[in-house]
Amino acid sequence: MKTKNKKPQVSIPENEAISFDLHYITSVQKKEIPREDFKVEMNRYYGKGMIMDFYKNNSNIFHDE
Amino acid sequence: MMNNEDHFLLFSTCIPVKGHESSLIMDLDKSEYLEIPNELYDILTSDHFTHNIKKIKSLFNNDYDEGINQYFQFLVDNHYGFYTSNPSPFQKLPLHFDSPHKIISSVVAINKESKYDLTNVFQQLDKLDCQLLQIRIYDHIEMGEVIEALKVLKKSSIRIIELYFPAFLKLSDEVLKKIIVDFPRILITVYGAQESKKNSVLKNSSRVIRYTDQQLLYDSKEVYSTDLFTVSHEMYLEAVNYNAGLHRKVCIDHEGNIKNYVSHNTIFGNVKDNLIAEIIQKEEFKEKYYLKNDIIEKCKDCQFRYMCLSNSDVEKKDENYHKIDTCTYNPYKNTWDQSNTI
Amino acid sequence: MPLIFSQEIDFPTNRVFDWLSFYDADYQKYTGLNLEDDFTFNDKKITISLGGLSKKKSIKIKDKNLDPVNLFPVWFRRPNKVSNPFTGDFEYESTYPRNLFNYALKQRNTIFWDYLGYKLESNNHLGSFKTTGLNKPIILELAQQFGLTIPSTLITNSKDDLKLFFETNNNRIITKSIEEIIIDHKHYINDEEYHHFYQITNLLESLDNTPSKFAPSLFQEYIDKEYEIRTVFFNDKCYSAAVFTQINENTKVDMRNRMANHFTRYMPYKLDAKIEASILKLMNHLELNFGVIDFIKSIDDQYYFLEINPVGQYGDVSLYCNYGIHKKIAEFLIKNENKKQKTSGKHS
Numbered sequence: 001m002k003t004k005n006k007k008p009q010v011s012i013p014e015n016e017a018i019s020f021d022l023h024y025i026t027s028v029q030k031k032e033i034p035r036e037d038f039k040v041e042m043n044r045y046y047g048k049g050m051i052m053d054f055y056k057n058n059s060n061i062f063h064d065e
Numbered sequence: 066m067m068n069n070e071d072h073f074l075l076f077s078t079c080i081p082v083k084g085h086e087s088s089l090i091m092d093l094d095k096s097e098y099l100e101i102p103n104e105l106y107d108i109l110t111s112d113h114f115t116h117n118i119k120k121i122k123s124l125f126n127n128d129y130d131e132g133i134n135q136y137f138q139f140l141v142d143n144h145y146g147f148y149t150s151n152p153s154p155f156q157k158l159p160l161h162f163d164s165p166h167k168i169i170s171s172v173v174a175i176n177k178e179s180k181y182d183l184t185n186v187f188q189q190l191d192k193l194d195c196q197l198l199q200i201r202i203y204d205h206i207e208m209g210e211v212i213e214a215l216k217v218l219k220k221s222s223i224r225i226i227e228l229y230f231p232a233f234l235k236l237s238d239e240v241l242k243k244i245i246v247d248f249p250r251i252l253i254t255v256y257g258a259q260e261s262k263k264n265s266v267l268k269n270s271s272r273v274i275r276y277t278d279q280q281l282l283y284d285s286k287e288v289y290s291t292d293l294f295t296v297s298h299e300m301y302l303e304a305v306n307y308n309a310g311l312h313r314k315v316c317i318d319h320e321g322n323i324k325n326y327v328s329h330n331t332i333f334g335n336v337k338d339n340l341i342a343e344i345i346q347k348e349e350f351k352e353k354y355y356l357k358n359d360i361i362e363k364c365k366d367c368q369f370r371y372m373c374l375s376n377s378d379v380e381k382k383d384e385n386y387h388k389i390d391t392c393t394y395n396p397y398k399n400t401w402d403q404s405n406t407i
Numbered sequence: 408m409p410l411i412f413s414q415e416i417d418f419p420t421n422r423v424f425d426w427l428s429f430y431d432a433d434y435q436k437y438t439g440l441n442l443e444d445d446f447t448f449n450d451k452k453i454t455i456s457l458g459g460l461s462k463k464k465s466i467k468i469k470d471k472n473l474d475p476v477n478l479f480p481v482w483f484r485r486p487n488k489v490s491n492p493f494t495g496d497f498e499y500e501s502t503y504p505r506n507l508f509n510y511a512l513k514q515r516n517t518i519f520w521d522y523l524g525y526k527l528e529s530n531n532h533l534g535s536f537k538t539t540g541l542n543k544p545i546i547l548e549l550a551q552q553f554g555l556t557i558p559s560t561l562i563t564n565s566k567d568d569l570k571l572f573f574e575t576n577n578n579r580i581i582t583k584s585i586e587e588i589i590i591d592h593k594h595y596i597n598d599e600e601y602h603h604f605y606q607i608t609n610l611l612e613s614l615d616n617t618p619s620k621f622a623p624s625l626f627q628e629y630i631d632k633e634y635e636i637r638t639v640f641f642n643d644k645c646y647s648a649a650v651f652t653q654i655n656e657n658t659k660v661d662m663r664n665r666m667a668n669h670f671t672r673y674m675p676y677k678l679d680a681k682i683e684a685s686i687l688k689l690m691n692h693l694e695l696n697f698g699v700i701d702f703i704k705s706i707d708d709q710y711y712f713l714e715i716n717p718v719g720q721y722g723d724v725s726l727y728c729n730y731g732i733h734k735k736i737a738e739f740l741i742k743n744e745n746k747k748q749k750t751s752g753k754h755s
Contacts, residue, residue, distance in 0.1 A: 010604070016564070020624035021584045023617070024609040027594075027602045037271050040249045043220040044428055045421045046436040051224040051250050055299035056309060058170045058197040058227065059326075059376050062254065062277045063288040064261040076651070076672045078727060094670050094727070144672065147651065149633075151708075155649065156675035159729045165425035194428060222428075269598075298726055 066138060067148060069119040073137045075146040077158035080301060081109045084368030086399035090145060091372060096296045098372070099145070104129065105136055114152045162302040168345065169313040170197040172327050174283075175211065177204040181321035181336045183214040189341045191221040193315075198223050201281060201327070202230040203319065208240075215248060226251045229281055232258040241274050242266040256281045283319075284328045287375050289392035294372040301371050304358060310376040311353045315345055325353045326376040353379060361386045367396040409434045409740040410527070413484040419722045419733060420484050426737030434740075455526070466526065480743040481527045482736070483534030484718065531743035533642075533736065534697045535717060541693075543585055543625065546715055549692060554685040555712040558703075559628040566619050572626060573614055579629035582609045630711055636676060636702040639721040639732060640690055642739055645683050646732060647676040648724045649704070673727035678702075682710055690715075699724075 010025050012018060042049040075081065078093040081101070088106035090099045101109075108129065111121055118137070122130050140146045149155070171190050175183065190198060198218075202211065208230070218226065226248065230236075232255050245251055245267065258276035265273045287310075303309045316324045322332040323344045334344045344350055356379040358370035367373070377390040393402040409427065411434060413420040420436070427434050454467040499505050528535070547557050561572040562585065573580050584606060592604040610629055611617065635650040651672040678686075682702075690698060699719025703711040725732035 014618045014620050015622075016620045017622050018618075019585065019622040020569075020618060020626070021582045021606065021609070022589070023621075024582060025589060025604055025606050027604045029596075030601055030603050032599045032601060037249070039416070041220050042222050042421075044222045044424055047421075048416050049222070049224075049421050050418065054196055054224050055297040056197075056295050056303070057293075057374055058199045058225075059172060059310070060288045060290075060293045060374060061281070061285045062256065062279050063290055063293065064277050064279075074674075077674050078672065094672065144651075154677050154679070156677055156728075158675060161729070161731075163731050163734055165422075165429040165734070167429065194425070222425075298729075302729060 070117055071148040071150050072113050072117050072152040073146055073148055074113055074152055074155060079145045081106050082368045082371060085366040085396045087368055089368045091296050093298045093301055098296055160305055162306045166194045166196050168193040168195040168315055171195045172199040172316040174201045174319040174327050176319040177206050179319050184217055186317055186336055187214055187217050191218060191223060194222055196224045199227040229254045229256055231256055238266055245272055286390045287377060294369060295374060296372045304371040307354050308356045310374050315341055329378045356386055361388055409480045409482060411436045411482045411484060422733035423737050426734045430741055432741050479530055480740045481530045481532040482740060535695055541715060550689055550712045553689045556709055558630055558711050561626045562623055564621055564623045570614060576628040580611050580626050581629050583625050583627060585625040630703050631706045632703045633706050634704050636704055637724055638700040639724050640686060640698045640700055642696055645678060645686060646730045647678050648728050649674045649676040675728040
């Protein structure tokens with residue numbers, strides 16, 4: 001599918017029933033970040049938690065350039 | 066832009082740290098640091114909440130006026146700080162570190178002689194809310210048993226499980242793939258491989274199998290390198306208050322001994338006889354938690370001390386603390402000793 | 408045992424669970440409809456009985472008898488009311504239109520959750536069921552009544568009056584939603600890319616090419632800001648941060664409009680006592696003990712109240728300013744449980 005630079009369809013008619021701000025719905029094209037990799041089931045949360053967002057390493061014993 | 070009547074403030078997540086020869090500003094938001102001269106450190110850590118720029122300049126006998134103008138403007142342009150006419154509502158960053166995890170990290174070693182109950186150890190670590198678990202496998206051991214034991218961690222609160230095992234186990238890509246599919250928390254490192262590389266075995270996934278040509282030894286030492294430094298909000302706060310490597314860490318060596326770190330000599334108990342929860346309550350076990358870089362010789366003079374993670378044992382000699390395994394950086398010369406750097 | 412109403416995935420809720428676990432506290436989590444999944448009504452069975460000659464009342468959740476129910480501290484973190492309109496993931500084949508059927512489902516669901524909220528609201532609770540959707544103009548009026556300064560505001564469906572307002576405000580005004588902003592939407596164009604639809608506060612520097620007919624809408628004067636202030640109000644205290652959105656042009660008008668690579672600076676901040684006192688009065692009046700409140704500090708040194716989000720995200724302020732709000736919430740829930748238990752004497 002060719003999608004580069006394809007503007008999304010937001011066409012909101014001018015109408016007495018539609019408030020002014022709704023003419024300013026914006027959209028940006030984004031690339032999906034595969035976040036599913038980082039969410040796992042955790043009993044404690046009764047749902048999913050993030051796993052890769054920890055703030056430090058455990059140890060640094062291997063070092064590859 | 067600059068008005069001498071204004072105050073210059075660094076953002077509270079931009080932390081100046083002084084080293085013996087050179088200083089830096091840690092940018093906790095961007096996970097970067099900026100090297101600065103020690104003179105600038107002294108200027109930046111003056112009381113800017115009380116003194117405006119004019120007064121700050123006079124505190125340094127107006128010797129650095131031009132330098133102050135240029136540096137402050139540079140720091141403002143690059144979003145390390147800002148000018149304000151009224152600094153009083155701005156507050157300093159509270160420096161306490163609070164963690165809900167009774168155990169933050171753990172290393173568990175296994176070889177073919179190991180006779181302790183791995184499943185039970187995993188369960189205990191999960192109960193203590195361990196967040197980072199590293200499993201080091203030596204020898205020709207039966208991987209199936211380890212994988213079986215890991216099943217108790219399937220819905221646990223452990224975030225990352227690093228699994229290190231030797232290349233000579235010759236596990237196929239299929240087997241490795243199955244492990245990381247079955248266990249989303251597991252990161253695999255195969256050591257002693259022919260070459261260092263990262264293999265992605267899963268489609269549409271960022272997860273990789275890491276191969277390293279380095280060897281894992283029973284006394285493998287910490288590697289210190291600028292690219293292994295961690296600049297983050299929590300790491301900074303932890304390192305200001307604690308030994309960031311050893312704080313709330315508990316390790317089990319291949320004989321089941323309970324230690325602060327696997328390569329340390331001191332043994333506090335054995336999982337065959339003691340509960341981990343009971344050992345980590347002991348004051349002598351927790352002692353190492355508090356030996357932070359600020360009170361350790363050499364480290365206390367190093368500008369990297371709040372981003373450097375070390376699990377080295379710390380010993381007391383003549384009333385001073387020293388790391389047993391230290392790095393090759395020399396803060397008194399601001400140089401890395403090339404002969405030992407990897 | 409605290410009862411927590413949230414989404415399936417809400418990271419602040421998870422951080423609070425970490426702390427509840429640290430203190431070995433038991434807790435239950437309930438998700439209604441949620442933002443991430445289509446329809447996970449609940450993994451819990453709920454049974455409420457009342458009436459009859461005996462007037463016997465009971466409430467049971469997941470076979471746990473919550474009687475007397477007022478023993479349980481409750482945290483309405485993200486109750487069902489703010490979730491997506493119903494988009495049940497099931498096959499539906501009927502000539503009765505799907506949208507009307509969905510509407511019926513949503514209405515019924517709302518009444519049920521409102522009732523549950525009504526029953527639990529007398530408990531020691533954090534957050535509120537009934538006020539999750541605040542009426543923005545009413546809040547602005549109340550804020551002013553309690554001593555806060557609000558931006559000059561116009562609500563109109565008259566283009567002529569809008570023009571007049573525009574001119575009196577130096578030809579710079581903003582359009583804002585009178586209600587909450589629209590719900591974000593991801594429109595996938597292929598496996599990897601999507602259009603992200605969202606609504607931001609817009610700056611208008613000209614009224615040319617703007618609609619001439621519109622429903623009653625909200626407009627405000629544009630305020631040149633030095634920085635924004637985000638205040639997390641919790642248990643009668645204000646935890647504030649100056650938020651430097653001026654750093655990149657993208658966030659000048661609206662913080663939500665930031666691109667991934669840009670970042671925002673936060674700095675711990677203390678509002679002056681008079682403003683904090685007004686916030687306290689306003690929140691007490693609204694019977695809210697939690698809310699995220701936005702202000703603008705203008706370049707001419709005025710503090711403008713913008714809005715309250717009763718289910719707002721507070722994680723950024725807590726992390727960047729090291730306020731430890733997750734821990735405080737967990738302690739609040741535990742403390743209130745103990746208090747109740749002491750006064751009632753028996754139940755666990």
